Amino acid sequence: MLPTALLIDFLSVASYLLVGVAFAVITLIISRLIVRRGKGLFRDATYESGMETIGSAWIQFTAAYYIYALIFLAFDVDVLYLFPVALVYGEYGIRDFLEVVLFVGILSLAIVYAWRKGVFEWRSKE
Template sequence: MLPMQLKIDFLAVGLYLLAGIGFAVVPLIVSRLIVRRSRGARRDETYESGMETIGSAWIQFTVAYYIYALIFLAFDVDVLYLFPVALVYGKYGLRDLIEVMIFIGILSLAIVYAWRKGVFEWKSRTE
């Protein structure tokens, strides 16, 4: 038999799970019930801010665009870690400064590597 506290913990987790599922499913059901459905040829067209589209919506971007975005995201998250580090450090001033400088140095090496590989150069495609 499980102890009473463990049963209460399982009940709390189960209630949170049900609440999470409810918050995900209820809006889907409500939108299905109240939204008017459209039919016709215009339904499959691309919708962009209510304006008529010009040309094809299927534009192929070069891989460099995605690599550039991933590098930005990685460095953005890494720099975000510097704020809590700056708040926590302080007891050992010089050692903390050296650790942060090593961290920034490793990030800088990654930027230099990407730069040397030509990730930041946009080559125009001629079609």
């Protein structure tokens, strides 16, 4: 038999899960009931900040934009790992410093690799 404290912990997690799922389902049901579904003249038109669109909305971007954005996102998230280290920095002295230098060094190698592959060079189509 499970101890009472552990059972209470499981029940609290299960209740949070149940409330979260119920909130999501109820919100979807209410939005389905409230929203008017109709085909209008501008139903499939591209909306651009209330201004009339000029030309086609289907512009093909190069993959360099997406790779550049993914690299930025990856390094942005990796830098967040430096904050917990900075909070406890000094507790172990030189070991913490070497670990941070190793981490930043590996990040730098990834930037150098992307640079050598030409990710940061913008080539025009003209």
